[in-house]
Amino acid sequence: MMRSCSALVLALLALLLSQARGFLGPSEDDGLPEEWVLLHVVQGHIGAGNYSYLRLNHDGRIVLHMQSLKGDADLYVSDKTLRPSYDTYKLQSVTCGPDVVVVPGDFARPVGIGIYGHPSYKESEFEMRVFYDQTVLQDPFEKYTSEDGQKKKKSPEAAEEDFQEEESIFWTILIGLLKIVLEILF
Structure with a gap:
Protein backbone atom coordinates (compact mmCIF):
# COMPACT_ATOMS: atom_id res chain seq x y z
CA MET A 1 0.00 0.00 0.00
CA MET A 2 2.79 2.40 0.94
CA ARG A 3 4.65 1.56 -2.27
CA SER A 4 1.63 2.36 -4.49
CA CYS A 5 1.07 5.68 -2.68
CA SER A 6 4.68 6.71 -3.18
CA ALA A 7 4.47 5.69 -6.86
CA LEU A 8 1.34 7.82 -7.22
CA VAL A 9 3.03 10.80 -5.56
CA LEU A 10 6.05 10.43 -7.87
CA ALA A 11 3.78 10.22 -10.92
CA LEU A 12 1.93 13.38 -9.87
CA LEU A 13 5.24 15.14 -9.21
CA ALA A 14 6.53 14.15 -12.67
CA LEU A 15 3.30 15.45 -14.22
CA LEU A 16 3.61 18.78 -12.41
CA LEU A 17 7.25 19.12 -13.48
CA SER A 18 6.40 18.39 -17.11
CA GLN A 19 3.61 20.99 -17.00
CA ALA A 20 5.99 23.55 -15.51
CA ARG A 21 8.49 22.86 -18.29
CA GLY A 22 5.70 23.33 -20.83
CA PHE A 23 5.08 26.86 -19.54
CA LEU A 24 8.75 27.74 -19.58
CA GLY A 25 9.24 26.69 -23.21
CA PRO A 26 12.45 25.43 -24.80
CA SER A 27 15.69 26.81 -23.43
CA GLU A 28 17.83 28.96 -25.69
CA ASP A 29 20.65 26.43 -25.83
CA ASP A 30 18.42 23.65 -27.25
CA GLY A 31 19.25 24.72 -30.81
CA LEU A 32 15.54 24.65 -31.69
CA PRO A 33 14.00 27.33 -33.93
CA GLU A 34 12.39 30.25 -32.13
CA GLU A 35 9.27 29.77 -34.26
CA TRP A 36 8.53 26.47 -32.53
CA VAL A 37 6.09 26.84 -29.64
CA LEU A 38 6.31 24.17 -26.94
CA LEU A 39 2.85 22.69 -26.37
CA HIS A 40 3.52 19.66 -24.16
CA VAL A 41 6.28 17.64 -22.53
CA VAL A 42 5.45 13.96 -22.06
CA GLN A 43 7.65 11.64 -20.01
CA GLY A 44 7.19 7.93 -19.58
CA HIS A 45 8.51 4.40 -19.32
CA ILE A 46 7.83 1.58 -21.74
CA GLY A 47 8.66 -2.10 -21.38
CA ALA A 48 10.53 -4.12 -23.99
CA GLY A 49 8.32 -4.92 -26.99
CA ASN A 50 5.39 -2.87 -25.65
CA TYR A 51 3.57 0.21 -26.95
CA SER A 52 2.32 3.33 -25.25
CA TYR A 53 -0.24 5.39 -27.17
CA LEU A 54 -0.93 9.10 -27.25
CA ARG A 55 -3.44 11.17 -29.21
CA LEU A 56 -2.62 14.47 -30.92
CA ASN A 57 -5.53 16.87 -31.43
CA HIS A 58 -3.66 20.11 -32.18
CA ASP A 59 -4.07 21.53 -35.68
CA GLY A 60 -1.23 22.76 -37.84
CA ARG A 61 2.27 21.46 -38.38
CA ILE A 62 3.41 19.68 -35.22
CA VAL A 63 6.94 18.52 -34.44
CA LEU A 64 7.38 15.53 -32.12
CA HIS A 65 10.87 15.57 -30.61
CA MET A 66 11.50 12.46 -28.49
CA GLN A 67 14.67 11.66 -26.56
CA SER A 68 15.31 8.21 -25.08
CA LEU A 69 16.64 8.88 -21.59
CA LYS A 70 17.24 5.18 -20.94
CA GLY A 71 17.02 2.28 -23.40
CA ASP A 72 15.60 2.95 -26.88
CA ALA A 73 12.07 4.15 -27.54
CA ASP A 74 10.82 4.44 -31.15
CA LEU A 75 8.08 6.64 -32.55
CA TYR A 76 5.24 5.67 -34.93
CA VAL A 77 2.58 8.16 -36.14
CA SER A 78 -0.62 7.76 -38.17
CA ASP A 79 -3.71 9.77 -39.05
CA LYS A 80 -5.59 6.57 -39.99
CA THR A 81 -5.37 4.72 -36.66
CA LEU A 82 -5.01 5.81 -33.05
CA ARG A 83 -2.82 2.75 -32.37
CA PRO A 84 0.02 2.91 -34.89
CA SER A 85 2.68 0.22 -34.78
CA TYR A 86 5.61 -0.98 -36.87
CA ASP A 87 3.00 -2.62 -39.15
CA THR A 88 0.55 0.29 -39.46
CA TYR A 89 1.99 3.79 -39.54
CA LYS A 90 2.42 6.76 -41.85
CA LEU A 91 5.46 8.37 -40.24
CA GLN A 92 8.18 6.86 -38.08
CA SER A 93 11.47 7.55 -36.38
CA VAL A 94 13.36 4.52 -35.14
CA THR A 95 16.84 5.81 -34.39
CA CYS A 96 19.06 4.93 -31.46
CA GLY A 97 19.28 8.65 -30.63
CA PRO A 98 16.75 11.47 -30.72
CA ASP A 99 13.59 10.63 -32.68
CA VAL A 100 11.91 13.45 -34.59
CA VAL A 101 8.69 13.29 -36.59
CA VAL A 102 7.06 16.27 -38.31
CA VAL A 103 3.27 15.85 -38.49
CA PRO A 104 1.96 17.83 -41.49
CA GLY A 105 -0.90 20.24 -40.97
CA ASP A 106 -3.06 18.38 -43.48
CA PHE A 107 -3.08 15.14 -41.45
CA ALA A 108 -6.58 14.32 -40.23
CA ARG A 109 -7.01 14.88 -36.50
CA PRO A 110 -6.81 13.18 -34.09
CA VAL A 111 -3.39 11.74 -34.91
CA GLY A 112 -2.33 8.50 -33.24
CA ILE A 113 1.16 8.34 -31.72
CA GLY A 114 2.70 4.99 -30.79
CA ILE A 115 5.83 4.80 -28.64
CA TYR A 116 7.53 1.42 -28.85
CA GLY A 117 10.03 0.05 -26.35
CA HIS A 118 12.78 -1.65 -28.33
CA PRO A 119 13.25 -5.28 -27.21
CA SER A 120 17.03 -4.80 -26.80
CA TYR A 121 16.33 -3.10 -23.49
CA LYS A 122 14.21 -4.36 -20.60
CA GLU A 123 12.76 -0.88 -20.10
CA SER A 124 13.02 2.38 -21.99
CA GLU A 125 12.49 5.83 -20.53
CA PHE A 126 11.63 8.73 -22.83
CA GLU A 127 10.81 12.41 -22.91
CA MET A 128 8.84 13.77 -25.84
CA ARG A 129 8.41 17.46 -26.53
CA VAL A 130 5.52 18.49 -28.73
CA PHE A 131 6.04 21.71 -30.69
CA TYR A 132 3.77 23.78 -32.90
CA ASP A 133 5.74 24.98 -35.94
CA GLN A 134 4.72 28.58 -36.69
CA THR A 135 7.06 28.87 -39.68
CA VAL A 136 4.54 27.26 -42.01
CA LEU A 137 1.90 29.88 -42.64
CA GLN A 138 -1.14 28.64 -44.47
CA ASP A 139 -2.48 30.57 -47.43
CA PRO A 140 -5.60 32.37 -46.12
CA PHE A 141 -7.31 31.86 -49.51
CA GLU A 142 -6.48 28.15 -49.75
CA LYS A 143 -9.88 27.00 -48.46
CA TYR A 144 -11.78 29.24 -50.85
CA THR A 145 -10.18 28.73 -54.25
Missing part, protein backbone atom coordinates in the same frame (compact mmCIF):
# COMPACT_ATOMS: atom_id res chain seq x y z
CA SER A 146 -10.09 25.66 -56.41
CA GLU A 147 -7.58 24.76 -59.12
CA ASP A 148 -9.64 26.42 -61.87
CA GLY A 149 -9.68 29.70 -59.93
CA GLN A 150 -13.37 29.68 -59.03
CA LYS A 151 -14.31 30.46 -55.46
CA LYS A 152 -15.21 27.33 -53.59
CA LYS A 153 -15.67 26.77 -49.86
CA LYS A 154 -14.30 23.54 -48.41
CA SER A 155 -14.86 24.00 -44.68
CA PRO A 156 -17.61 22.21 -42.70
CA GLU A 157 -19.19 25.58 -41.97
CA ALA A 158 -19.43 26.20 -45.72
CA ALA A 159 -21.28 22.91 -46.23
CA GLU A 160 -23.74 23.86 -43.49
CA GLU A 161 -24.27 27.32 -45.06
CA ASP A 162 -24.90 25.72 -48.47
CA PHE A 163 -27.44 23.36 -46.89
CA GLN A 164 -29.23 26.25 -45.16
CA GLU A 165 -29.26 28.24 -48.41
CA GLU A 166 -30.77 25.28 -50.32
CA GLU A 167 -33.30 24.79 -47.53
CA SER A 168 -34.36 28.47 -47.63
CA ILE A 169 -34.74 28.35 -51.43
CA PHE A 170 -36.89 25.24 -51.07
CA TRP A 171 -39.15 26.95 -48.52
CA THR A 172 -39.39 30.10 -50.64
CA ILE A 173 -40.57 28.09 -53.66
CA LEU A 174 -42.97 26.01 -51.54
CA ILE A 175 -44.55 29.10 -49.95
CA GLY A 176 -44.86 30.74 -53.39
CA LEU A 177 -46.69 27.68 -54.76
CA LEU A 178 -49.00 27.60 -51.74
CA LYS A 179 -49.86 31.29 -52.30
CA ILE A 180 -50.73 30.59 -55.92
CA VAL A 181 -52.93 27.59 -54.94
CA LEU A 182 -54.69 29.67 -52.26
CA GLU A 183 -55.31 32.52 -54.72
CA ILE A 184 -56.84 30.10 -57.22
CA LEU A 185 -59.06 28.47 -54.59
CA PHE A 186 -60.23 31.67 -52.89
Whole structure:
Protein backbone atom coordinates (compact mmCIF):
# COMPACT_ATOMS: atom_id res chain seq x y z
CA MET A 1 0.00 0.00 0.00
CA MET A 2 2.79 2.40 0.94
CA ARG A 3 4.65 1.56 -2.27
CA SER A 4 1.63 2.36 -4.49
CA CYS A 5 1.07 5.68 -2.68
CA SER A 6 4.68 6.71 -3.18
CA ALA A 7 4.47 5.69 -6.86
CA LEU A 8 1.34 7.82 -7.22
CA VAL A 9 3.03 10.80 -5.56
CA LEU A 10 6.05 10.43 -7.87
CA ALA A 11 3.78 10.22 -10.92
CA LEU A 12 1.93 13.38 -9.87
CA LEU A 13 5.24 15.14 -9.21
CA ALA A 14 6.53 14.15 -12.67
CA LEU A 15 3.30 15.45 -14.22
CA LEU A 16 3.61 18.78 -12.41
CA LEU A 17 7.25 19.12 -13.48
CA SER A 18 6.40 18.39 -17.11
CA GLN A 19 3.61 20.99 -17.00
CA ALA A 20 5.99 23.55 -15.51
CA ARG A 21 8.49 22.86 -18.29
CA GLY A 22 5.70 23.33 -20.83
CA PHE A 23 5.08 26.86 -19.54
CA LEU A 24 8.75 27.74 -19.58
CA GLY A 25 9.24 26.69 -23.21
CA PRO A 26 12.45 25.43 -24.80
CA SER A 27 15.69 26.81 -23.43
CA GLU A 28 17.83 28.96 -25.69
CA ASP A 29 20.65 26.43 -25.83
CA ASP A 30 18.42 23.65 -27.25
CA GLY A 31 19.25 24.72 -30.81
CA LEU A 32 15.54 24.65 -31.69
CA PRO A 33 14.00 27.33 -33.93
CA GLU A 34 12.39 30.25 -32.13
CA GLU A 35 9.27 29.77 -34.26
CA TRP A 36 8.53 26.47 -32.53
CA VAL A 37 6.09 26.84 -29.64
CA LEU A 38 6.31 24.17 -26.94
CA LEU A 39 2.85 22.69 -26.37
CA HIS A 40 3.52 19.66 -24.16
CA VAL A 41 6.28 17.64 -22.53
CA VAL A 42 5.45 13.96 -22.06
CA GLN A 43 7.65 11.64 -20.01
CA GLY A 44 7.19 7.93 -19.58
CA HIS A 45 8.51 4.40 -19.32
CA ILE A 46 7.83 1.58 -21.74
CA GLY A 47 8.66 -2.10 -21.38
CA ALA A 48 10.53 -4.12 -23.99
CA GLY A 49 8.32 -4.92 -26.99
CA ASN A 50 5.39 -2.87 -25.65
CA TYR A 51 3.57 0.21 -26.95
CA SER A 52 2.32 3.33 -25.25
CA TYR A 53 -0.24 5.39 -27.17
CA LEU A 54 -0.93 9.10 -27.25
CA ARG A 55 -3.44 11.17 -29.21
CA LEU A 56 -2.62 14.47 -30.92
CA ASN A 57 -5.53 16.87 -31.43
CA HIS A 58 -3.66 20.11 -32.18
CA ASP A 59 -4.07 21.53 -35.68
CA GLY A 60 -1.23 22.76 -37.84
CA ARG A 61 2.27 21.46 -38.38
CA ILE A 62 3.41 19.68 -35.22
CA VAL A 63 6.94 18.52 -34.44
CA LEU A 64 7.38 15.53 -32.12
CA HIS A 65 10.87 15.57 -30.61
CA MET A 66 11.50 12.46 -28.49
CA GLN A 67 14.67 11.66 -26.56
CA SER A 68 15.31 8.21 -25.08
CA LEU A 69 16.64 8.88 -21.59
CA LYS A 70 17.24 5.18 -20.94
CA GLY A 71 17.02 2.28 -23.40
CA ASP A 72 15.60 2.95 -26.88
CA ALA A 73 12.07 4.15 -27.54
CA ASP A 74 10.82 4.44 -31.15
CA LEU A 75 8.08 6.64 -32.55
CA TYR A 76 5.24 5.67 -34.93
CA VAL A 77 2.58 8.16 -36.14
CA SER A 78 -0.62 7.76 -38.17
CA ASP A 79 -3.71 9.77 -39.05
CA LYS A 80 -5.59 6.57 -39.99
CA THR A 81 -5.37 4.72 -36.66
CA LEU A 82 -5.01 5.81 -33.05
CA ARG A 83 -2.82 2.75 -32.37
CA PRO A 84 0.02 2.91 -34.89
CA SER A 85 2.68 0.22 -34.78
CA TYR A 86 5.61 -0.98 -36.87
CA ASP A 87 3.00 -2.62 -39.15
CA THR A 88 0.55 0.29 -39.46
CA TYR A 89 1.99 3.79 -39.54
CA LYS A 90 2.42 6.76 -41.85
CA LEU A 91 5.46 8.37 -40.24
CA GLN A 92 8.18 6.86 -38.08
CA SER A 93 11.47 7.55 -36.38
CA VAL A 94 13.36 4.52 -35.14
CA THR A 95 16.84 5.81 -34.39
CA CYS A 96 19.06 4.93 -31.46
CA GLY A 97 19.28 8.65 -30.63
CA PRO A 98 16.75 11.47 -30.72
CA ASP A 99 13.59 10.63 -32.68
CA VAL A 100 11.91 13.45 -34.59
CA VAL A 101 8.69 13.29 -36.59
CA VAL A 102 7.06 16.27 -38.31
CA VAL A 103 3.27 15.85 -38.49
CA PRO A 104 1.96 17.83 -41.49
CA GLY A 105 -0.90 20.24 -40.97
CA ASP A 106 -3.06 18.38 -43.48
CA PHE A 107 -3.08 15.14 -41.45
CA ALA A 108 -6.58 14.32 -40.23
CA ARG A 109 -7.01 14.88 -36.50
CA PRO A 110 -6.81 13.18 -34.09
CA VAL A 111 -3.39 11.74 -34.91
CA GLY A 112 -2.33 8.50 -33.24
CA ILE A 113 1.16 8.34 -31.72
CA GLY A 114 2.70 4.99 -30.79
CA ILE A 115 5.83 4.80 -28.64
CA TYR A 116 7.53 1.42 -28.85
CA GLY A 117 10.03 0.05 -26.35
CA HIS A 118 12.78 -1.65 -28.33
CA PRO A 119 13.25 -5.28 -27.21
CA SER A 120 17.03 -4.80 -26.80
CA TYR A 121 16.33 -3.10 -23.49
CA LYS A 122 14.21 -4.36 -20.60
CA GLU A 123 12.76 -0.88 -20.10
CA SER A 124 13.02 2.38 -21.99
CA GLU A 125 12.49 5.83 -20.53
CA PHE A 126 11.63 8.73 -22.83
CA GLU A 127 10.81 12.41 -22.91
CA MET A 128 8.84 13.77 -25.84
CA ARG A 129 8.41 17.46 -26.53
CA VAL A 130 5.52 18.49 -28.73
CA PHE A 131 6.04 21.71 -30.69
CA TYR A 132 3.77 23.78 -32.90
CA ASP A 133 5.74 24.98 -35.94
CA GLN A 134 4.72 28.58 -36.69
CA THR A 135 7.06 28.87 -39.68
CA VAL A 136 4.54 27.26 -42.01
CA LEU A 137 1.90 29.88 -42.64
CA GLN A 138 -1.14 28.64 -44.47
CA ASP A 139 -2.48 30.57 -47.43
CA PRO A 140 -5.60 32.37 -46.12
CA PHE A 141 -7.31 31.86 -49.51
CA GLU A 142 -6.48 28.15 -49.75
CA LYS A 143 -9.88 27.00 -48.46
CA TYR A 144 -11.78 29.24 -50.85
CA THR A 145 -10.18 28.73 -54.25
CA SER A 146 -10.09 25.66 -56.41
CA GLU A 147 -7.58 24.76 -59.12
CA ASP A 148 -9.64 26.42 -61.87
CA GLY A 149 -9.68 29.70 -59.93
CA GLN A 150 -13.37 29.68 -59.03
CA LYS A 151 -14.31 30.46 -55.46
CA LYS A 152 -15.21 27.33 -53.59
CA LYS A 153 -15.67 26.77 -49.86
CA LYS A 154 -14.30 23.54 -48.41
CA SER A 155 -14.86 24.00 -44.68
CA PRO A 156 -17.61 22.21 -42.70
CA GLU A 157 -19.19 25.58 -41.97
CA ALA A 158 -19.43 26.20 -45.72
CA ALA A 159 -21.28 22.91 -46.23
CA GLU A 160 -23.74 23.86 -43.49
CA GLU A 161 -24.27 27.32 -45.06
CA ASP A 162 -24.90 25.72 -48.47
CA PHE A 163 -27.44 23.36 -46.89
CA GLN A 164 -29.23 26.25 -45.16
CA GLU A 165 -29.26 28.24 -48.41
CA GLU A 166 -30.77 25.28 -50.32
CA GLU A 167 -33.30 24.79 -47.53
CA SER A 168 -34.36 28.47 -47.63
CA ILE A 169 -34.74 28.35 -51.43
CA PHE A 170 -36.89 25.24 -51.07
CA TRP A 171 -39.15 26.95 -48.52
CA THR A 172 -39.39 30.10 -50.64
CA ILE A 173 -40.57 28.09 -53.66
CA LEU A 174 -42.97 26.01 -51.54
CA ILE A 175 -44.55 29.10 -49.95
CA GLY A 176 -44.86 30.74 -53.39
CA LEU A 177 -46.69 27.68 -54.76
CA LEU A 178 -49.00 27.60 -51.74
CA LYS A 179 -49.86 31.29 -52.30
CA ILE A 180 -50.73 30.59 -55.92
CA VAL A 181 -52.93 27.59 -54.94
CA LEU A 182 -54.69 29.67 -52.26
CA GLU A 183 -55.31 32.52 -54.72
CA ILE A 184 -56.84 30.10 -57.22
CA LEU A 185 -59.06 28.47 -54.59
CA PHE A 186 -60.23 31.67 -52.89
